[in-house]
Amino acid sequence: MFSPARSWREFPQRYRLEAARCTVCGKIHYPPRLVCSACRGRTFETVAMPREGAVVTFTTIHVPPKGFTEQSPLDIAIVELANGVRVMVQVADLPEADELRIGDPVRLEFRRICDDGEAGLIFYGHKAVRAR
């Protein structure tokens, strides 16, 4: 599933958190797309995503998939960012005793997501951490 070409073409979104704002209705799409899901508009401008947001829902995965087993247990949340866009991301640096709650403020940080053994690629992207 992971390939060098895929990793390369996703750099703008994964590394720089670039999103697309519909110039017709203003809805912001992350990742960018060709058709607006709200108004079917087809013209967009590139906008940067904010790093700050709050937890909408979350889980702790005790049986992680291939590529993530060394990170078990894996905290994952849907985070609503300050611009209203929701993203699914891991929550990093959460001690076991620290209970996440819906509404908790978080901030996105650039981190290593996983390694792909066969292709030797290391994938980077954003994870949420508690905002202090």
Add this chain to the structure above:
Amino acid sequence: MREVAIIGVGMVECGELWEKSLRTIWAGAALAALEDAGVDSVDHITVGCMSPGLFVGQEHLASLLADELGMAGVAATRVESACASGGLALRAGIAEVASGLADVVLVSGVEKMTDVDGADATYALGSAADQEWEGFHGITFPGLYAMMARAHMAHHGTTSRQLAAVAAKNHANGLLNPHAQFHLKVSIDDVLASTMVADPLHLLDCSPITDGAAAVLLMPLARAKDLAGRRPVVRVTGSGMATDTITLANREDLARLRAVELAGERAYTMAGKGPRDIHVAEVHDCFTIAEIMATEALGFFAAGEGGTAAEAGSTALGGKLPINTSGGLKAKGHPVGATGVAQVVEIVTQLRGEAGQRQVSGATVGLTQNMGGSGGSSIVHIMEVE
């Protein structure tokens, strides 16, 4: 459109069928459906299968299976909508018969999931999520439903005990179904004491990895009546399908299954029925929270009341509306591509009055609800005794 009847049903036992290949499991169910109908030739075969490529390394499946039945030459189509592939196979078959493209259609579903190890099975199932924007971050299917469960709990006060009540009820039903993968009594406390898989979902909130197949035979209603003799004929009166964003983060309300609501509305409209007309239903309980959310989306209970209803016994055998009398995906097993067809086998069996100890007395109208992935697609069918 011509009216469509289900004239035969067939199923093999669900489980870890180490000694049988995908084609053997499938042929068992297909032959059982043909025998049940008293038919030996068909015009078209539809096959619901989610991922033979990832589970057994085989594509081009429908042709392979037609040949396995000694029917090379017949038209055959594989359809895929993740875990809703079986429901989609029925819908595709209905379209064939209703339109007149075919007279007799063998509708089938199959999945062979135990030829790969647990990690590879998790990966294959995970391909029903958005791989680039969900799978990338390490999400699993229990994780996706866990996030919906958490949202449902926050919005409606649903409890882990209510989720566990769904598992306990479906295992109790499974004890009465000879085809079920598990014949074991599970209490609410057993569920709550089982290992946490993805908080708040325990191991016993999750459906298992299963090998299995199911098949039903369709034909125009008039012809089915001639063939059936004194046996009740079951007619498909409603069929609805709908989609939603696969990506969970893009849904406005994480405590609702919009695709199920839409598919349900479409099926009810086509059948001229409503939620209160349904006597028995099989819904897609891949996780306990999924059954609760589906029963709300289908209008059986108001939003937020699915958990209370399950705990109160309203969905148990003998309750107001028995749900998943087969044991559901939870106890009967969840061979993903076969599941949607297996649900239809149970409802037809109920409507014919042939469900034995788990029979819902006087059931004449039944419903099936099949779901793809985390609710990115859903298919609802309504069936009635003619």
